[in-house]
Amino acid sequence: MKSLTLFIVFLISLPACAAQLTVESGSGSRSWQTAELLHHPAAQTLHITDDVSYKRNMTYRAIPLATLLEGIKPDDHLQAVALDGFAAELAAAPLLNQNGAKAWLAIEDPAHPWPPLGKGKPSAGPFYLVWTDPQASHISPEQWPFQVVSFKRQLPVAERFPALRPDPALPKDSSVNQGFVLFQKNCLACHRLNGAGDAQFGPDLNIPYNPTEYFAADFLKHYIRDPQSLRQWPQARMPGFSPTVLPDNELELLIQYLQHMTTRKVNS
Numbered sequence: 001m002k003s004l005t006l007f008i009v010f011l012i013s014l015p016a017c018a019a020q021l022t023v024e025s026g027s028g029s030r031s032w033q034t035a036e037l038l039h040h041p042a043a044q045t046l047h048i049t050d051d052v053s054y055k056r057n058m059t060y061r062a063i064p065l066a067t068l069l070e071g072i073k074p075d076d077h078l079q080a081v082a083l084d085g086f087a088a089e090l091a092a093a094p095l096l097n098q099n100g101a102k103a104w105l106a107i108e109d110p111a112h113p114w115p116p117l118g119k120g121k122p123s124a125g126p127f128y129l130v131w132t133d134p135q136a137s138h139i140s141p142e143q144w145p146f147q148v149v150s151f152k153r154q155l156p157v158a159e160r161f162p163a164l165r166p167d168p169a170l171p172k173d174s175s176v177n178q179g180f181v182l183f184q185k186n187c188l189a190c191h192r193l194n195g196a197g198d199a200q201f202g203p204d205l206n207i208p209y210n211p212t213e214y215f216a217a218d219f220l221k222h223y224i225r226d227p228q229s230l231r232q233w234p235q236a237r238m239p240g241f242s243p244t245v246l247p248d249n250e251l252e253l254l255i256q257y258l259q260h261m262t263t264r265k266v267n268s
Contacts, residue, residue, distance in 0.1 A: 019149065108124070206261050212262060
């Protein structure tokens with residue numbers, strides 16, 4: 001009876017919002033609870049300047065992400081899955097890097113929760129991928145997934161989703177194939193195309209219509225730069241891609257990929 005009472009007291013004392021992070025390496029799976037990560041030997045206080053999600057300086061309890069990616073190799077491909085359906089496609093090499101841009105897993109302490117991301121919105125927790133010195137490796141905002149619950153080793157995007165591939169007759173270094181790489185980095189975390197992809201966040205970008213088919217002239221570029229300047233609504237979640245994040249030449253390559261994919265639609 002005494003042991004049962006102690007167990008009940010223990011359960012009551014647990015934080016209500018404690019979470020679990022899972023890393024699937026392909027050969028195995030490992031999970032950590034919030035408390036384990038907060039007290040991990042590698043955990044430290046981390047200061048992030050101009051945080052991508054909070055738009056201000058933030059301080060976190062964080063662990064170098066590479067510490068948790070045992071068995072992951074630089075040429076592997078990972079997917080960060082979030083509570084809200086966001087599925088960020090991530091090359092493993094930058095996540096394992098110890099010089100220049102460095103990836104960290106920020107851990108939300110249920111006893112000291114992070115602020116909401118906006119009015120009526122949750123925080124970036126329970127886990128958030130943040131970067132120090134992101135400019136050193138041209139890290140994009142889409143490589144800062146928040147509300148993360150798992151990292152999964154996956155096959156490369158082109159192998160998993162053939163419907164996303166450009167015409168195989170195109171040279172590998174063609175502008176369309178370069179745009180496909182940029183699409184994976186900047187768009188696939190939120191959008192599907194031809195029904196392909198794991199994201200549950202934004203609309204399909206080819207079915208039934210590709211945005212290059214209904215945006216006139218350069219309005220698509222304008223929309224990508226600043227979505228709210230063309231369509232304003234309170235629930236809008238698409239961020240703007242500034243020239244520092246997506247330079248003009250890369251934006252042009254991305255649009256060439258989208259235009260090309262209008263010729264490669266699948267049956268809806």
